[in-house]
Amino acid sequence: MEKIELKETGLNNVFTFIARDGSKRLATKSLVRGKPDEKTLKVWNDEYRIWDPYHSKLAALLVKGASIPLKKDSTVLYLGAANGTTVSHVSDIVSEGTVFAVELSPRAMKDLIRVSAPRKNLVPILADASHPVTYKNMVTEVDIIYQDVAQREQAEIATMNAGLFLKKSGFLILIIKSRSIDSTKKAHDVIHDEIKRLEDFFKIKEKIDLEPFHSDHAAVIAEYRK
Incomplete structure (x- = not known):
């Protein structure tokens, strides 16, 4: 049996490994058993789900070396959960926290x-992220907002949600779809214009181009000035 060596990344339950083709890959230690069609690794009694940066902008951010402020007990509002x-x-990363998925x-x-059903820390919410008042009673104060929506007013949506839910000095991870x-x-x-719209409310920490994984996309990591 081929031996897989997993290396810690500094994020809870996120690891890298070297694939057969010599490339470095990401995987998360799964809280629950993966779906039959998922690519997984089995190491001892644990299952690790392969995380593809071409299908996940957050994975692309990690591959590109961004500093992601997620902790195992973080409370996250995820806008655009698809x-x-x-x-x-x-959900794997914040294993002792909560993810509100809009x-x-x-x-x-x-x-x-279906994804949420076996995951006790994942709360699905059917709602429009541009109208956060409609889910105000379903979401607690959060440490992090992660936003990946295809709507036009992306900076405005982030700011509105931050005003209702984000803790002082909490973090925004905004995926800008130009x-x-x-x-x-x-x-x-x-992308430049959207970042300027954030600056009255957030201190910009990092701006990362997501090429070659996602064309015409960038990510912003920012701290909230509540």
Whole structure:
């Protein structure tokens, strides 16, 4: 049997390993047994789910060396949870915390509910992230907001949610999708403008281009000035 050596990354339950082709890969130690169609590693009695940066912008951030402020007991508001792939890895990381996962699409929510069912720390919420007052009574104060939505007013959505839910000196991880904001402008200009909109409310810590994993995307890690 091939021996797999897992190396800690500094994030709870996140590891790297060297694949057969010699490339470095990411995996999270799973809180629950993975789905049959998931790529997993078995090491002793533990299961590790492979985390692909081409299918997860948060994984891409880690591969690119960003400092991600997630801890094992963090409370996270995840905006744009989609089918639950990335948010399930966040659930693995914050194994002693809670993830509130907001998704607008009823179709995606069906998958998200299936992902959430065995995970006691993952709370699916069918709602529009641009109207956070509609889920105000479902979400507690949080340490981190992770946002990955395809709506136009991305900085405004982040700021509104921070005002209701984010702790003082809490962190925002914002994935900026430039083509969802304005497909007629250069991606660099759109991203620059969105970051400027954040600066009245957040101290920008890092700005990371997500190429080659995700075209016309950037990520911002920022601290809230409540």
